[in-house]
Amino acid sequence: MFLDTLAQTAAGVCGLEKNIPLVVGVSGGADSLALMHGLHALGYRLVVAHLDHGLRPESAEDATFVQRAATNLGLPFVGGRIEVADVAEAEGLSLEEAARQVRYHFLFGQARKVGAQAVAVAHQADDQVETVLMHFLRGAALPGLSGMAYRSVLPIWDETIPLVRPLLSVWRTDISAYLVEVDLQPREDRTNKDTTYFRNRLRHELIPDLEAYNPRFKVVLWRMADVLREEDEFLKQLANRAWMDCSRSQTGERVRLDAAVFTELGLALQRRVLRRAVGLLRPDLRDVGFKAIERALAFIADPKPGGELDLAARLSLAVINGEIVIKTRAAEWPDFKQPLLHSGETEIPLELGKPVLLRHGWQLLARLMNPAPADAVGKATELPARETWLDADRVRWPLTVRSWRAGDRWQPLGLDGHKQKLSDFFINEKIPQHLRAVWPLVCDAEGRVLWVAGLRPAEDVRVTGETIRLLHLRLVRKIASA
Numbered sequence: 001m002f003l004d005t006l007a008q009t010a011a012g013v014c015g016l017e018k019n020i021p022l023v024v025g026v027s028g029g030a031d032s033l034a035l036m037h038g039l040h041a042l043g044y045r046l047v048v049a050h051l052d053h054g055l056r057p058e059s060a061e062d063a064t065f066v067q068r069a070a071t072n073l074g075l076p077f078v079g080g081r082i083e084v085a086d087v088a089e090a091e092g093l094s095l096e097e098a099a100r101q102v103r104y105h106f107l108f109g110q111a112r113k114v115g116a117q118a119v120a121v122a123h124q125a126d127d128q129v130e131t132v133l134m135h136f137l138r139g140a141a142l143p144g145l146s147g148m149a150y151r152s153v154l155p156i157w158d159e160t161i162p163l164v165r166p167l168l169s170v171w172r173t174d175i176s177a178y179l180v181e182v183d184l185q186p187r188e189d190r191t192n193k194d195t196t197y198f199r200n201r202l203r204h205e206l207i208p209d210l211e212a213y214n215p216r217f218k219v220v221l222w223r224m225a226d227v228l229r230e231e232d233e234f235l236k237q238l239a240n241r242a243w244m245d246c247s248r249s250q251t252g253e254r255v256r257l258d259a260a261v262f263t264e265l266g267l268a269l270q271r272r273v274l275r276r277a278v279g280l281l282r283p284d285l286r287d288v289g290f291k292a293i294e295r296a297l298a299f300i301a302d303p304k305p306g307g308e309l310d311l312a313a314r315l316s317l318a319v320i321n322g323e324i325v326i327k328t329r330a331a332e333w334p335d336f337k338q339p340l341l342h343s344g345e346t347e348i349p350l351e352l353g354k355p356v357l358l359r360h361g362w363q364l365l366a367r368l369m370n371p372a373p374a375d376a377v378g379k380a381t382e383l384p385a386r387e388t389w390l391d392a393d394r395v396r397w398p399l400t401v402r403s404w405r406a407g408d409r410w411q412p413l414g415l416d417g418h419k420q421k422l423s424d425f426f427i428n429e430k431i432p433q434h435l436r437a438v439w440p441l442v443c444d445a446e447g448r449v450l451w452v453a454g455l456r457p458a459e460d461v462r463v464t465g466e467t468i469r470l471l472h473l474r475l476v477r478k479i480a481s482a
Contacts, residue, residue, distance in 0.1 A: 002178035005170055006038045013150045014164040016044065020117040023047045025107050026070070028062040028187035031122035033069065034175045035167055037182060039120065040073050047114050051106045052081040053099050055191075062187050069184075078110050096197070108157040116161065123148055124167040124175060129218045130202050132225045139290060141271070146232040147225035156283040171218075239272035246273065248323060250280055253331035257324040259300070270297060277326045282313045300324055307433075320432045333434040335359065339454060339475045340438040341403055350399040350442060361478045364401055364440060364453060368392055369470035372463070376470060380463040387474030388451050390461040395471055396445040401453075404436050410449035411459040422449065429455055442473055 010016045024039060024046050026032040040046055048070035052063045063079050070077040088098035107119045123131075128147045135144035153162045167175070179186060195201045210217045246261035255277040262270060271293050278288045292312040299309045303319035311317045314329040321336055339362030341348075348356050355363035369389075373379060380389040408422035426436045442451040451457045451473055463470065 002034070002170065002174050002181075003038055003041060005174075006035075006166055007042050009150065009169055010039065010042065010044070010164075010166040014118070014120075014166050015151060016120075016164065016166070017117060018043045019045065021045050021047055021114045022118055022120055023049050023107060023111040023114065023116040024120040025103065025122070026050050026066050027122075027189070028066045028069075029122075029189055029192075030175055030179055030186040031124050031127075031167060031172075033184055033186045034178050035120065035122040036069070036075075037073070037184060038178065039166070040075060046075050047110065047116065048075050048077045049107055049110045050077070050079045051103050052079065053084040053102070054081055055084055055095065055099070056189075065187050080106050082106070096199075104154075104157050104163075108161060111161050112158065118151075118162045118164045120164050120166060122167055123165045124170050124172060125222055126172040126203075126218065128168055128225060129207070129221050130199055132221055133202055133207070134199065140287070141290065142228060142232050142235065144287065145225065146229035149229065235268065235272065239269055239276065242269045243273055243276055250277075253281070254325065254327040254334065255280055256334065257326075259319055259322050259324050262324055263300070267297070274326075278312065278315060281315055281326065281328055285313050288312055318432070321430075333432065335435060335438075338362075338435060339364070339440065339477070340435065341401070341440050343438070345403070345438075347400050347402040350401050356401045356440075358440060358475075359438075363476050363478060364442070365474055365476060366399060366442075367472050369472050370468070372467050372470045376463050376467055377465060385454055386476075387472065388457045389463050390450060390457055390471040390473065391463055391467045392469040392471040393467075394461045395450060396448070398445055399450075400443050401440050402443055403438060404441065408441075408449065410452075412452075412456050413459045413462055414456075415459060417459050422452070425452065425456075431455075 016022060022039070022044050024032070024036050026036050026048050027050065036046065036048060048066065050063055050066040052059045056062075060081075063081070067077045067079060082102045084095060084099045084102055087093070087102055088095050091098060091101075093101070104119075107121075110116075111119050132145055132147045135147075138144075148165055148168060150166075150168050151162050151164050153160065157163070191197070192200060193204065195204055207218065214220065242265050246258045246265070248256040248258055250256070257273065257277065262273065265273065274293055274296055275288050278285065289312060296309060296311055296317055299307075299317065300319060308316050308318040311326065315326055316329060317324065317326045318333065319325070320333065323334075325334060327333065337360040339358040339360070342357075342359060350356055350364065350366050352366050352368060355365050357363055370392075376389065383389065404422055404426075409419045410422055410425070411417055411419055412425055422441075423436070426439070431439065440453040441449050442453060443449055448460070449458060450461050453473075454475055461471075
């Protein structure tokens with residue numbers, strides 16, 4: 001019974017092949033001992049791996065036991081020891097989480113060394129029930145209620161080598177019966193009975209209470225997780241297509257999504273796309289809280305100009321230029337290749353015929369046009385946004401290009417000479433807050449803002465019918481040669 005189920009799951013569900021090495025994690029307990037023995041009996045090429053966590057006085061004896069068990073079967077053995085308590089303290093993790101991290105780091109490291117097809121661990125059906133129940137009590141969504149997968153690739157450990165769980169449909173009682181049948185005595189981990197651990201309280205207290213209401217509680221919950229996992233897989237496929245539709249770019253520090261496409265998605269897909277974005281930036285984060293995702297959705301639905309959201313796990317979110325941007329705290333917001341001042345530049349002389357160099361290959365150029373062309377007033381209104389004509393004789397020379405300063409006021413064209421705070425102008429023009437401090441402003445000797453580059457000129461230096469000389473300002477981009 002045990003070997004039949006294991007054979008079907010290992011090959012049919014986990015996709016394992018017998019002629020390629022397979023690293024199997026063995027603690028010495030009943031589940032991992034049965035997994036090692038069963039896979040060996042089925043003809044798989046195993047490499048037995050054991051990591052001593054250094055948490056119990058008898059942990060060194062466990063390592064010796066596993067090595068002897070592997071040797072008795074003629075299997076190669078690799079071992080290691082890491083003081084998990086030290087790791088937990090240094091990283092600020094619980095002992096359980098620290099043990100999990102160092103164990104998988106070790107197992108996948110060994111898998112890469114031997115060219116293994118997968119790493120096999122001994123989670124079984126009772127573990128699945130406990131995991132789903134833990135997720136339920138913590139308020140998990142569908143992925144959490146689906147439980148552990150038979151086969152999954154976890155990029156935090158390895159981009160290609162999968163983690164497989166061939167015992168996920170085998171109950172603890174069947175494992176015990178198999179060990180009796182093959183005359184194997186596993187090591188006992190006394191911490192498995194310590195109810196200070198959350199999982200152990202579920203196993204020894206809550207689940208027996210629930211079985212008093214339904215003796216088949218574990219079977220029912222396991223079956224529910226199996227069904228939900230299939231439905232979750234279907235939604236993952238939809239979410240993958242949604243991601244491809246709305247993803248604009250992604251790096252290890254920043255993800256950019258098309259806001260218009262994102263907002264057209266159904267709510268369930270929006271949540272999944274956001275979770276995927278967070279997962280790309282924080283692959284070590286096991287789950288994103290429901291409240292964090294809901295706050296993000298509310299922010300995206302009603303973004304504040306220049307505002308940003310402290311999302312979770314040192315990530316920030318903002319809606320900028322029609323994009324949803326999620327980034328690590330240390331990363332900069334995107335500048336969308338705008339013609340901006342370089343960091344640290346506050347004021348630069350602007351001389352006729354000498355370009356001021358800006359970011360991304362942009363240059364700001366100034367020249368005089370004397371005399372002004374015929375119908376200069378009409379032509380000035382037809383210029384593209386990247387250039388402008390001003391009345392050169394109403395300008396106080398010399399010119400400078402500088403950054404925004406607190407309290408800046410100016411007279412934007414079209415406001416009939418009324419002054420406006422430059423900060424209000426930036427808000428009206430929907431310029432992201434992080435770009436305002438480096439947006440180039442052309443000013444004269446009196447400090448007047450003559451042109452907010454690429455956006456609008458000032459009213460008090462506009463071209464009129466009396467203009468004789470023109471000041472021509474323009475932004476050009478120098479494309480680097482291949």
